[in-house]
Amino acid sequence: MTHLGYLIAGWGIALGTLGLYVVSIIRRGRDLARRVPAERSRWLTSNDDGSRG
Amino acid sequence: MSRFLADARLVAAKDLRIEARSRVVLNQVAPFALLVLVLFGFALDADQRTLRAFAPGLFWVAVLLCALLAIQRSVSVEQADGALTGLRLSGMSPAALFIGKASAVFVQLVVLEVLLTAGIIVLYGSEVAQPLLVVATGLLAAVAVACTGTLYGALASGLGVRETLLPILLLPVLAPVLIGATRAFDDALGSAAVDGWAWLGLLAVFAVVATAGGALAYGALVEE
Amino acid sequence: MTETMVTTGTTTGSGGSRVLGAVTLLGLATLLLFAFGLTEPDVRLHPTTGEEIGQFDAVRLLYLHVPLAVFTYVAFVLCAVASAGYLVRRTPWFDTMAHAAAEVGTVFCGLVLVTGSIWGRPVWNTWWEWGDVRLMTTLVLFLMFTGYLALRRATVDPRAAALRGAVVALVAVLDLPLVNRSVEWWENRTLHQKSTLGELKIQDLTLFTLMLGFLVFGLVLAWLLLHRFRVGWLEREDAEHGVATAIAERRAAIDGGDVDAAVGEDA
Numbered sequence: 001m002t003h004l005g006y007l008i009a010g011w012g013i014a015l016g017t018l019g020l021y022v023v024s025i026i027r028r029g030r031d032l033a034r035r036v037p038a039e040r041s042r043w044l045t046s047n048d049d050g051s052r053g
Numbered sequence: 054m055s056r057f058l059a060d061a062r063l064v065a066a067k068d069l070r071i072e073a074r075s076r077v078v079l080n081q082v083a084p085f086a087l088l089v090l091v092l093f094g095f096a097l098d099a100d101q102r103t104l105r106a107f108a109p110g111l112f113w114v115a116v117l118l119c120a121l122l123a124i125q126r127s128v129s130v131e132q133a134d135g136a137l138t139g140l141r142l143s144g145m146s147p148a149a150l151f152i153g154k155a156s157a158v159f160v161q162l163v164v165l166e167v168l169l170t171a172g173i174i175v176l177y178g179s180e181v182a183q184p185l186l187v188v189a190t191g192l193l194a195a196v197a198v199a200c201t202g203t204l205y206g207a208l209a210s211g212l213g214v215r216e217t218l219l220p221i222l223l224l225p226v227l228a229p230v231l232i233g234a235t236r237a238f239d240d241a242l243g244s245a246a247v248d249g250w251a252w253l254g255l256l257a258v259f260a261v262v263a264t265a266g267g268a269l270a271y272g273a274l275v276e277e
Numbered sequence: 278m279t280e281t282m283v284t285t286g287t288t289t290g291s292g293g294s295r296v297l298g299a300v301t302l303l304g305l306a307t308l309l310l311f312a313f314g315l316t317e318p319d320v321r322l323h324p325t326t327g328e329e330i331g332q333f334d335a336v337r338l339l340y341l342h343v344p345l346a347v348f349t350y351v352a353f354v355l356c357a358v359a360s361a362g363y364l365v366r367r368t369p370w371f372d373t374m375a376h377a378a379a380e381v382g383t384v385f386c387g388l389v390l391v392t393g394s395i396w397g398r399p400v401w402n403t404w405w406e407w408g409d410v411r412l413m414t415t416l417v418l419f420l421m422f423t424g425y426l427a428l429r430r431a432t433v434d435p436r437a438a439a440l441r442g443a444v445v446a447l448v449a450v451l452d453l454p455l456v457n458r459s460v461e462w463w464e465n466r467t468l469h470q471k472s473t474l475g476e477l478k479i480q481d482l483t484l485f486t487l488m489l490g491f492l493v494f495g496l497v498l499a500w501l502l503l504h505r506f507r508v509g510w511l512e513r514e515d516a517e518h519g520v521a522t523a524i525a526e527r528r529a530a531i532d533g534g535d536v537d538a539a540v541g542e543d544a
Contacts, residue, residue: 002318002333003399010338010395011309014345014388018497021384025504029289032511036518204448208441214431222428222445225420226452228413229459236463255459266451270444273364 057152060145064153069160071130078161082122086165089115090172104177109238112173113231116166117198121220123161124202127154128210151203151271155264159199166191173242182243186250190237193256197230200263207274229259289507297500304493311486312340338396340486344494346389346415352382352498353418357450360443369513372439375446377505379425381498386419413460414453421449435516 001007072078093111097103104111131140140150170187173179181187205223209215233252240249290298319336320329359375362368393412394404406412425445432438530536 003335006335006395006399007313007337010392011341013395014341014392015305017384017388021501022504025501025508026288026290028508029504029511030287032508032515033287033289036511036514204444208428208445211437212431218424218427218431221420222424225417225424226448228417229452229455232459232463252462255455255462259455262451262455266448270448274440274444 057146057149060149061152061156064140064145064150065156065160068127068130068154068157072126072157072161077126078123078164082119082126082161083165083168085122086115086119086169087172089118090169090176094176101178105179106244108173108177108179109235109242109244111177112169112238113194113234115169116162116194116234117224117227117231119165119169120158120162120198120202121223123158123165124206124223125216125219127158127203128206128215132210147272147275148268150275151200151268152264155199155203155267158203159195162195162199163191166195179242179244181241183241183249186237186241186253189253190234190241190249190256193253193260194230194234196260197256197263198227200260200267201226201230204263204267204270204274207271229255233259289504289511294500294503297496297503301493301496301500304489304496308340308486308489308493311482311489312337316340316482316486332400335396335399336483338392340490342389342392342396343487344490345385345392347491348494348498349382349385349389349415349418352378352385352502353422353450355502356382356422356446360446363439363443364447369439369510372443373506373509373513374502375439375442376429377502377509379422379429379442379446381501381505383419383422383426384501385498386415386422389415390419410457410460414457417456418449418453421445421452425449435513 090111093107093115094104097107170181170191174181202223205219205226209218209222212218233255236245236247237249237252237256239245240247240252316337318334319332321331322328323330356375356378359371359378363371363375390412393415397406398404425442428445429438429442432441
């Protein structure tokens, strides 16, 4: 395959960066979810207890 | 309306009076402007033909760098002694405050531009082929930079990292001003065959949007 | 982002988002298969000399670069809309969404520049091209939103951060047409114009793979936005919770007669 180095570099950097970003988000999420008490971390529907926004 | 203008003039006069007493722009920023021109001379191998060809761009880069300092100064003046709180409590409209401060920065920038123009004539051998275009560009660009800068100065104010934050916030936004003013100067200084007056149109649009938008946004910010 | 799922309490994941993640990964695998295995390189014959020209295999980078570029703009538009929403309504939802969209958008934008540069080297024979409209506009956009993220991180007060962020985001988006126009008028050649999407022999499979790329990176954006939004929301709740806890502790200390603890001199 021609330009293989460029292909590996391009796709590699992109997928690698996105992968690292995903890991970072998941990790941040875990740390925060641990620290925040349960009633504050519900993903809300419109008929919730009003603690949203 | 007259109250608005009176307030704005009050603020501008205050800022300029502070500058007249402290001479920060005159004693520190102006020498910095000349220093930037000299540095470019060293960096570009001090060949006058090269420098003359690039003078428009170098000029406007120097203006932007000086503007950063002038705006930092404009913001820090309010930080001392709770001055900003006093201004807000006085009932002055934030838009008037904005126009006042931006006007003071505008005046300082025009002074720096005059100095830098003399600088490129002497140091780089530039020739002013179209003085009217030079003046018009200088004024419009100064309005654009002063207004945008005053807004961003407020955005970055009150933070310990203001000095490092302001440049990266402000300079990308001013890219059209740099491009437009440089092209207009290319024409005005005869270093390229470009229609400088067309670029002036772009600068004018930017200046108007920056003034109006800045006044609007400043109000929202200062209310915090 | 009004999912009806409750968190498990230990992550930002939920039943729905896990499904999304799995589908995204599957789509990504399929995209890679098509991009590298099933599509042809771009080879054309020069009209006069008859030699082979074209991007050859470099075209496979476009299945990555173009979708990333499209969704960069989607993310930043979302940020601008959310910022405007915040300025009007002043609710945390808009602010959290704006911040999430900006962060994900900036990551995508940086990748657009990098993948574009890598693609440009073999195809245009240069890593960078000044005066190319799309390149310059994307670069300035990247710089502006890097500034946005730095400002948000540096501002301690959440309300101030939200307000300032909203203004910066909107100014950035309003400035963009001016940046675009000024670079366009600038005298230089525009390689992007000579844009190869038009030149490509877009056979069915190439077009399909490109569309697949759009789908997959759209899913990637959705997943990232969802989770980054939740992280932002939790950060806000965490900060509020921290403040509330501190206040409660001080109150308890006052009620318990321990004045030193109440004023914070616990030593």
